[in-house]
Amino acid sequence: MADKILATFRIEPEKWELFKALATSNNSTASAVLLQVVNDCLDNNQIPSTSGNHAGLDKVEVLIDKRIEESLDKVKVLIDEHIEKNLAASLGEVRSQLEESFSEVRSQLEELRGKSKAR
Structure with missing residues (x-):
């Protein structure tokens, strides 16, 4: 194993905490993401622009949009399940009341x- 440096x-601090949270939300660590960036730069023989080109931010935006969409999909499923469960219970109650009335x-x-x- 080759020697490594720290x-x-x-x-x-705020940026670091946000970065760590983003890495964690993508099942990774800040260190692993930074190492991947270094490897990507070396593989492509190119450093991402730091001159106002926000390509990296676009990727983050895409990741955030994806996470929001996934979360909304989960919420929709939960809402649908809740509606189905409550609708079935409500219909059961109505049926029971109708049978009683009849x-x-x-x-x-x-x-x-x-x-x-x-008579």
């Missing part, structure tokens, strides 16, 4: 028939 750099109406009808036959 590389350090300065960054605002039973009462039948009883009243039979009572009225009995009274009319007695």
Whole structure:
């Protein structure tokens, strides 16, 4: 195994925390992401532009949009499940109330028939 060095750099604490959170949300670590950036630069023999070209931010935006879409899909599924469950329960209650009402109406009808036959 080749020797490795510890590389350090300065960054605002807020940015570092956001970067670590982004890496974690993508099942990685900040160190692993930075190592991948270094490897990508070496593989492509190119350093991403730091002169206002926000290609990296575009990638982050795409990742954020993807995560939002995935989260919304999960929420939609949960809402649909909740609606189905509550709709089934509500329909069951309505059916039970209707059956009860029909039973009462039948009883009243039979009572009225009995009274009319007695006349």
